Every structure is written in structure tokens, then in C-alpha cells.
Amino acid sequence: MSWDWNVVDDFMPRFWDGVLVTLQALAVGTLIAFALGLVWALAQRSGRAWVRWPVVAVTEFIRNTPLLVQLFFLFYVVPNFGPSMSPLTTGIVGLGLHYSTYTAEVYRAGIDGVPAGQWEAATALSLSKGRTWRVVILPQAIRRVVPPLGNYVIAMLKDSPMIATIGAFDMLGEAQTFSNETFTTEALTVVGVAFVVIAYPASLLIRALERRLVR
Secondary structure (H helix, E strand, O other), X not given: OOOOHHHHHHHHHHHHHHHHHHHHHHHHHHHHHHHHHHHHHHHHOOOOHHHHHHHHHHHHHHHOOOHHHHHHHHHHHHHHOOOOOOHHHHHHHHHHHHHHHHHHHHHHHHHHOOOHHHHHHXXXXXXXXXXXXXXXXXXXXXXXXXXXHHHHHHHHHHHHHHHHHHOOOOHHHHHHHHHHHHOOOHHHHHXXXXXXXXXXXXXXXXXXXXXXXXX
């Protein structure tokens, strides 16, 4: 099968629309995953069982069910009991919520990795619990977890095509629709290359950041 550049030219406007959707889902989904993951991690360390155990149960449930099932639940089931969301908003919420349970484990490992002497030093200085977390523990923990958090950003990028199943047409969704309409494969090839172009430099950046942080 010969390569047809005219087909590629016809696809490009839709490709850029898909790129915009993909980047929106990735950027906002990442913010949700990072912020909510920290909330989960701190809640799991709570001394109150009524706070800790529900959070553990929710995060385990989300982490052990497929992202696709969660997207369908948010898009088709949740509106029966509350306000509905657009496909893109649902996809963003789904990605962020799903990956927040993984970033929570990363944060937990980072917090556990802070030496016990740091807690003792904060106590000796009579720092309040809140100030101990803000000034002593979290800055050290977050510095340790930046590289693994970056790996989850790349994983989220690779899972972002799932939002097309609920009508939020990212790069792959646009390519599939275009290919079905034109009976061509060039669009799918372009999108495959685009994912590599985005993901590979990001992985190199994460490795460089990891080397810098471990010095």
C-alpha cells in the first residue's frame, strides 16, 4: 500500500484538534492526580480510623478496577444520580481519579523514606504538626518522588486514548474516525508517530531530572 500525502493533509486539521484534547486531558488529569494523590496519602496516615479505612478502601477499589470501566461508570451511571459532565470533562476526571491512587502510593513511599531523625528534629524544635509537614517532611518527600510521578504522567498519556470510548476524541479517536471514513491507514500512522514524539523526549527529561535529584 502506497503512502498518500494528500490523505495526511486532509487529516491534519482533525489531528490538531485531537492533539488539543489529548494535551488538555493530560495536563488537567495530571494536576488532579498529583493533588488528590497527596490527599489520599496523607489521609491514609491519619490516626483516625474513620478517616483512614474509607480512604484505603476507595483507593484500593479504584486501583484494582480497569480505567475503561471507571470511565463508563462516570459517563453513563453517575449522571443518573447527579449532574452529567461532558465527555472531555468525564475523561479528565476519570484519568485524574484513577492515577491519583497510584500517585498516592508514590507519595506514601516518599514520606516513609524521610529519615526518622527529621521527625525528631521537628519535635525538638517544638514545631506544630502542620508546620512539620509543610516545612520539614513534604519538601523532602516530594523531592524524592518527582521521577516516579513523571513516569505516571507518561503512563497517563498512553492511556488517554481511552477517553475516545465516551466521545472525547483525542488524537487516536480522530484518527480512527478518519480512517473509517476514508478507508486509509495514514492517520493511524501519524498518531502513532506523534505519541512517540511526545513520550520519548518526556522520558528523557524524567531520566535527566532523576539523575539531578539523586546527586
